[in-house]
Amino acid sequence: MLKFFFLVFESFRFAGQALRENMLRTILSLLGVTVGIFSIIGVYTMVDSLESNIKNSLNSIGTNVIYVQKWPWLFSSGDYPWWKYFMRPEPKYKEFKYLKDNLEHAQAGAMMDFTGNVTCRKNSNSISALCEGITYEFNEITEVPIVNGRYFAQQEIESGKNVAILGADIADALFPDSDPIGQNFKLKGQNMLVIGVQERKGKQIVEFDGEPDQKVIIPFLAHKKIFSSGELTGDIVFKGYDTDEGLFELEGEITGLLRTKRGLRPSQEDDFALNRPEAAAAMLGQLFSTLRVSGFFIGIFSLLIGGFGIANIMFVSVKERTNIIGIQKSLGAKNYFIMFQFLFESVFLCIFGGLFGILLVYLLSFLPLGTLDIVLSYSNIIFGLAIASIIGIISGIIPAWQAARLDPVIAIRSK
Template sequence: MLRQVFESFRFAWQALRSNLLRTTLSLLGVTVGIFAIIAVFTLVDSLERNIRTSLSFIGDKVIYVQKWPWNFDGEYQWWKYFQRPEPNMNEYRFLSAKLENAQAVAAMDFKGRQTVKQGNNSMTSLIQGITFEYNLISDVPVAQGRYFTQQEIDVARNVAIIGSDVAQNLFPGIDPVGKSFKINGLNYVVIGIQEAKGESLLNFGGNPDIKCLIPLGAFAKMYHSVNPSIDIVAKGYDTDEGLLELESEIRGLMRTRRGLRPLQADNFAMNRPEAAAQAISGIFAVLTIAGWVIGGFSILIGGFGIANIMFVSVKERTNIIGIQKSLGAKNYVILFQFLFEAVLLSLVGGLAGILLVYLLSFMQLGSLDLQLSAGNIALGLGVSSVIGVLSGIIPAFSAARMDPVIAIRSK
């Protein structure tokens, strides 16, 4: 039986090779359809991977306590939030002391587009003041040097952890650790360099490569009063599903601290990075559906094209089918012969579409790194195989059920 199946496969391959132009025209629809579907899936996967990488730099399972809420629904009633007070250091210390459902609580503040200098070298940087537990909230991968000590944070020492771009621009060709540079006219000593992140589609919290992390106290001395406005971040436990316990506790403590009455609305916002990911995931879902719709129409047209060619092929080879059956060929051999031909034709079209996506992945799309995954390749081949079976099953059945006498006598 296996030998007969193999012979059917070989016969199908020879039939496709003997009609190259017809074969090529038949598989174009499948090629375009598989290309559309797999290209969209590859794009969505690459975007999600890029966003997950970006989110790792602002923390996982964290809640940001801020004045302004993050908005992703297109309607932002800013006038409701304008009069809210900014979170401050006293509130940070209050939450840090009182929160029981938080692994860590940190405070931070930013100052963008600041010029940092070292000798004749300078660049525009993002200055971020942080407290000691910031590395428990957010990813701070130190490639050289070390992280801050508690004492350096407490006494607001002028030390800094700089990004890879800052290191390359201010200290070309030398090791920056232990060297000093200027921020806002003040000397800071480099104690660490973050790993290079590279360009990212979404830089939540700023690109780490151009950042300078400094103690929040030192930041306040440069840019603020004694009690600066800040962002407060709390990291929840893994056992707190949805961070419901942490969110409830923060809300209760902040309302108590600010003396809000029961019927008064919150005058602070609790923001989560997951909200951004969920909002973007909604866009990805639409893109995925669009890819299936566009690709589905192309594949449908390709499937009809393959079915049409298979009916033509059956008609052309009716006499040969009659001879094969008169020589003892079973119905399933004839069935497999035409079914293999349809599946092979569809698979070749699918492989061509996947190859186009693979070539597309070498294109430079800014900070987006396209990668064709094995899962998407398997999906493309699977869809191609199904289309081939559906397109060839009826022509194959009609060929297998032919009467050998009538088939031989046909012209």
């Protein structure tokens, strides 16, 4: 065993010496592998970062939840005319109250509605915001991180008081030099009392429920009073229990109760949609998988070209070192010792090329790309080095086998 490790070490030493003696050729040989690994790992890293960003945005609309809405998020491939969706009624506040009072498999429920491009004013300061009206348990559906002030009291929600929680950007714009808590601002001519300010979240590439920093949250009934003349419609959402795997019990219960509430006969189709964030995540996951596969095949062509270049260099190396191979074999070197020299040399070339490609991806992560944070994961680094090693073995195996099969007498006479 000790002899084996000594021979392996000697193989490494010979391979390293050969690479140093032909530095220019070494650099040119590994460029193809560098470009290939950079292409594959670059695409994988970009896709992983984009997927993480979008999934974080999906988490902002709740996990383990079902949304009751007029329109489905994903349309089936069946022939279902769009006008059937258009003719559906909007979910109503009385339906929300009915479901909330009768659902047994929901741990929390909320109703919400949005109004965009609303102007908020405080003296000479103004800013356009997204106004969201919510019911009391909204903070149990998704996190509402308050850094200054407090969340709504249940009485404020149920009575529709003119109170508001501001996003960080809204608070900074309306109250640049003072604490906003306890102060008033104008929202469509109405005085609103600030009771809380949300933690600054920053921008995401996709915001499914609006950018939190530029949002004003008010009670649902106050929102309807200000923007909808009292028409109590919006989106309903319920959070299921962790024990309800797949939320099948909650989904079935919502379907049965809402069909009863709307007086639908057994032969009639549902006139509402039950939407889940994980369904959108699954669809995005398929898209990202396609992008990864595409990136892999784009990079693999560069790797193949680099592999052919390295194989050619290895054949040249065998030709140049034929005399040395003959001397080594005449002194007792085994075939696997000769084979390891060239195989390690080929693998070294590919690993060095792969490391340089990964370094380029790492440097790419420092580029400012707005809201997208590029993160090179350890799994992608290991994957890149594994691919580079495989290319090295494939590129070097035939030249290494050819060198190991040389006749020592003929090899010595080669010069």
